[in-house]
């Protein structure tokens with residue numbers, strides 16, 4: 001079950017070069033991290049070995065067990081503990097490696113196994129987060145959202161998901177309408193979601209409402225919610241006006 005494919009150093013170097021080509025063409029622009037093939041001592045690095053091993057036969061990659069992967073790495077470093085690199089390479093470095101036992105949409109991989117899905121797109125959860133603030137261009141920002149509205153997912157230029165007679169056009173919307181519309185405070189929203197917003201809400205980077213931005217809008221809330229808010233605030237501020 002966990003027999004390791006025998007490979008020469010030459011084959012590893014060749015495979016690494018192939019990965020590097022895909023990386024430069026498809027992944028570098030997203031900030032995916034390419035591990036170095038060798039460390040300062042000239043030894044093959046664990047990350048590069050894992051990537052190489054998972055990518056053999058690309059684009060027809062195999063499902064590889066963690067045990068098989070660990071055994072492969074141990075050929076180069078016999079003392080290596082359990083290999084966790086598959087998960088690290090995905091979540092932290094941006095490679096689209098599917099770990100088994102999760103809610104994967106692209107591949108069915110059993111628990112304890114890995115499969116490299118593609119070298120032509122970054123790992124889905126990798127694209128935003130830390131790097132979003134660095135984005136300057138609007139086109140680049142839209143690309144990070146696959147040209148879709150952050151809130152409803154309608155795709156630019158295509159029929160709107162909820163108004164199929166309407167062509168989706170993406171607009172620059174505030175994450176927080178109380179702050180200026182500039183890099184770090186912009187999400188793409190379709191014309192429908194942007195209009196429904198009317199500067200009432202604060203969004204997170206996934207287009208989900210996280211706060212109220214316009215206090216008077218509480219008057220539109222249901223009566224029982226308004227009562228509840230009143231009680232909460234009355235308790236907090238003790239009936240006195242906030243300084």
Ligand SMILES: [Zn+2]
Nearest residue numbers: 149152190193
């Ligand atoms: Zn929308």
